[in-house]
Amino acid sequence: MLVGIDVGGTFTDFVVVDSETGEQRQHKVPSTPANPADAVVNGLTDLGIPIRSYDRIVHGTTVATNTIIQRSGVTTGLITTEGHRDTLAIRRGTKPERQVFNNQWVEPEPLVPRYLRLDVRERMNARGEVVVELDEDELRLAVEHLVEHGAEAVAVCFLFSYLNDTHERRAEEIIGAMDVPIDVSRSSDILPQWREFERSVTTVADAYIKPVMRHYIDELATRLDDQGFSRDLLIMRSNGGVMTAASAAERPIETFLSGPAGGVVAGMYYGRQVGEANVITIDIGGTSFDAAMISEGRLSTTTESWIDDVTPLNIAMLDIRTIGAGGGSIAWIDAGGALKVGPRSAGADPGPACYGRGGSEPTVTDANVVLGRLGAKTLLGGRLEIDEQAARAAIDRHVAKPLGLSVEAAAEGIVRICVANMAAELKAMTAEQGVNPRDFAILAGGGGGPLHAAALAAEFGIARVIVPAFPGLLSAGGLVLSDLRVDRLKSFRCRLERDGADALAAAASDLVEEVVEALHSEGYQDEPVVEVSLDMKYSGQNWEIRVEVPTTIDAGELRRRFDETHHGLYGFSLPGHTHEVLSIRATAIGPNSAASESVPRRTPGTAATDRPPSTSRRMWDDAKHQFVDGSVYAWDDMGEGATVRGPAIIEGMDSTVWLPGDGHAVVDEYGNVIVDLKART
């Protein structure tokens, strides 16, 4: 028995799978932000299954993200190389793009104030050779200073430690031996990669959340333990794999995207289920839009994410893009008369105008109500009465009148602009990954995903949209599917033309050994799946490209692969130039053998194929700019093979599918709705 538990801002979701019978259950309870463990335990209790009978509890948590975003971590210190006390404050010396012409800009404060950023005598050079020995007494003095001022965690970041980590390791040893209550994060462990600002920020962020995460995990484990649970408590990693709770407490920064990562993993499995190797997963909630990619059956990863607009976080994680666009996004007119949507959101309280809870500004949800795409009883499973007049009034007053448009045209514009904002983010993501979005299917998750996926697909000429059986439980569903996964990075600089590939191959094989060992220490006993890639560039260039490497490393083959990738990404290659390797990345995966049988599914209803719709009503047609008559179906009633032609709406418990006029949808054997946007039969 497995359970995936995803803690979101509003709800904590549960998906339970009995791997023997294939039986599944879903559950939702309100989240308890003050202490997220409460909702976890409450929900498990509600489910009524004895906690000790679970083999595996997999947890997606936003503790790391929230602690960083809300700046609620512990007092943290930084120990660094002499003369480099201000790396965090100098950043890269820039303003964010949108603030270039704002002389009233407010610089974000570093996570560590200056009096806790201490530089000590030690130095390596750019070849990783010791130039100045570590002054161990000075280091002790620094640690004492930090402890005296209440630091509960310290990051150690010395220059060039990615080439030679002996000083950092020694520092960690000394601090460990000092018997002071302080957690240590070491930059050569967290991010052994050049550029000290990016490495320091990432290491500091890890330290900053470490005691918070450990406290949370300890509490959760204790409470589960009290109920007799003695098996694996696993935490979702940002890279789409899972780790033991103990590892998460050790390297909490790896859980930065733990929350949304589950949904992406789920997307990969839904893709497999319906035979799509290329999938863009979207998750649209009330305030935000998350998007990620599965390319040729594999999760697409990145090493660049941002804490705020000038502070990067460079660890291996799924490439998940988030923007402030969702059902609650507010539409407004700017000073030049342009219609804008978001990023401000009406949130859950007061919520969109149509909720009738005092919201008066028009939102994307209000626009969907006006366009007839959200029915009167479709929100929150019918628990919320929709006030269509309030939605119309808000749009009329704030958008339609000022722009001289009809309420419907304004509503259409609001939805289109919201979708365009999302499309821009997808465009940036696919461009950076060097793929063509047209080759992908969209997997529509979250309450709002199925409502907007068809329009988003149309932006790119994408033909297929997969609406999974429980779109609102996408992340929780993914948690039960995740593999154990360990990623490691090692700096290794060489020029293939000059140095050949022998030393590189040896270093790669060491790193592989290291990840396999790490995976075994997480409790995985079988033969893991291993992947190796290299960060490469043309010598003199600076931006590395990740190149997958074959099992045997051959210089000629590596050069060829790099040229090909470069050409694919940027439209040209320079095969005669020197090819340089910067670092090696290795991944060990312990596959989750029960995954394929555990994909969430919906027991199909009994209704026959081509059964007439439950009801019909007016729906806005974007192409004709007018209302047309469309059908409304109840998802729960629809049997396998049931087909629907647009314009139509399929109403489920936690979301609504909008099928435009040229769309065609089929319910498959798992209860998923597969939308085909090209079929015009």
Next chain:
Amino acid sequence: MLFPSDAVVRSGGAVYFDDTARRMAEGALGIEELPEDAEWFVQRDLEPSPDSDPIQLELIAGALRSIWIEMQLTMTRTAYSPVFYEGEDYTVAIFDAHLDRVSQREGFPSQMGAMQQAVRAGIEMFGWDSIDDGDVVVHNSALIGTPHLPEFCMIKPVFRDGQVAVVLATIAHHADVGGVAPGGMPGDSTDVHQEGLILPPVKLFRQGKPDPEIWRVILANTRTAASSYGDFMAMYGSLVTGERRINELLDKYGHDTLRLYMRELQKYSERRMRAAIREIPNGIYRAEILADDDGVTADPHRITMALRVFAEDVVVDFRGSDEQAAGPINCPLAVSLAACANAVFNLTDPSIPHNQGAFAPIHVIAPAGTIVNCDYPAPLSAGNTETHNLVAEVVMAGLRQAVPTLTMAPTGATTGLITGGGRREADDDFYTFVLWEPTGYGARLQRDGYMITTWVAPQARQFPTEVVETEQPWRVLRYELRKDSAGAGRTRGGLGLVREYQVVDGEQVVNSIAHYHRFAAQGVEGGMGGKPLEVRIRTVDGDEQTAVDRTGCVSPAKFSGVKIGPGECLVVRMPGGGGWGSPTERSPTALRSDLRDELISRRVAIEVYGLAPDEASEICARYSWEDKRAAHRQTVTGAVG
């Protein structure tokens, strides 16, 4: 037909940004005499076209933005020089067929401002009749548009059905362009030819095929041919990426619709900019600023400015400014225009897209032959990196009189540019470097000043120590905030930065171009001034010298070819920003945290801010890491000795 060499040397005097400025200058009217009536200003219909709708406008604006973001991505990721890939010192832009910009990367105000002239000059050299699909024009002729010689402008028109639909362009800073100083920025050049290759507009690609002769000319004139080739290809790659996306946009919307909305976007920006200027009280605001020296003579140079706000237009009048300088601090007109716009944009909503429409209400009168509009063959390499900052400062000083709450106190407005190079011992190849440092900006009425790269390039990323030491024969001993550099005040200025570069391998030959070593940033309303800039050489014995001490050159901050030996250090201490209001009115919490964080010394806390000596001592004893560490080192040394 202009004879090509004419174009190279054509002075700024013949080029006017707009009609309003030209009529004012030709009429020889003083700024007070300018009539209030609207006929002096270009009247354009800015109402949205009845054929347009605001939804489509927003969609197309977003699509264009996505395109230049992708162009930018290609550039950074394929570039070869640190100034490209770490510094991101380039701008990508999308123009309409009239060569008015529609959407561009908002990072480098100098390049954004000069872009229009640079692109026009590039296309005008040929005329549309002589430009074919697939042609790519490149040039670096600073007197007709690019900001200075190291910055090349590359232009690629996108055709649709035989007509020019869109023009894509990029300006990017290259690591070397030949000339007397490696890195292209001598601090003491006496004419523009010493600053490097001047490439008039030429076709680098003809109908999609590279012209090998042009490539040979360019690459023969740089010390870093291999990486320069890569950098030019990065620029080209970015234009090709952009073209692919523009074609998709044309497929989707059609040429007519795209044309309509490109114009609507310019109108939209102009409407918003004009509405923003209306918020500034009408009046004449005067200010002047002094440049320390010019690198060739030690004389200061004065920029005199009168700014007049007429309803929704701003006229900036530089008549009365000093004649062009003997050294390289002269601005081509495009640079001065960019700097004026930079200052005005800083008072208006930063979300206004800064396309042609945003520039339209800003009119600049800059007489030819002056420091703000120099004539051939004036040296000008530092006009873009340094004098741009001074022009922006003097305009800001005028605006501060009009709307103090929207402005800031004076900034230590220098880029602190150090360039140089030599040959590597390992392979005997040339290498060059271009380094700059963040500086202290002025205090705001409500907030302390910040510290970033100065006006000309607030998005120019600093080089991390690990990159500097890996790519160049330096060891960076110190890269920290400069204590006590900020001008004290109720709100204080931003701190400057101090960086110490030690020579580890052979001898380094360096050039410097910086300001504010003589005239520091002043405080406002009782606030104190920031500390001035210092560029020093520290000998192996620990003594500090200026370049003047060492070589007898004219300026301690503008020089070229100064040799620094093994074990010696080049020390750059950036100036601080000016403070606002009396230091004794500073909030006790802010004052204590400045002392706790060692941003100010105990002495300044007591003498300038009026903190009680006992309390200051207590804070230092408790929090000062420098003191604690020094005491520790003393004990250790004492024990050993």
